[in-house]
Amino acid sequence: MADTHTVVPVEDTAKPGVVVVAVTAQSSKTAEIESITATAAKPTTDTNYTDINCYDEIEIEDMDYDEDEEKYTYPCPCGDRFEITRIELENGEIIAKCPSCSLLLKI
Secondary structure, eight states, X not given: OOOXXXXXEEEOTTSTTOEEEEEESOOSHHHHHHHHHHHHTSOOSOOOGGGOOOSEEOOGGGSXXXXXXXXXXXXXXXXXXXXXXXXXXXXXXXXXXXXXXXXXXXX
């Protein structure tokens, strides 16, 4: 199967002025990362992330992706791993959380 994808900006009619990204026919991790990066660049949530104290800020490409669970992970200093799902990223979330401690990671 060829690696093809189409990224289409779609205005959310429930939230005027909010643009989300629709991705179709993707078959590679690269297409997935491009889609999520485009979506995360335009968060659809009202959260002001400039006031959140995060442990670090990294690129999505630095995270490990688990295809079965559809989530990205990154090592946390506490010994566990920061987690953020593909769905959360597509919904505009840019903060990964560690399930074992209070640290946050900005993507």
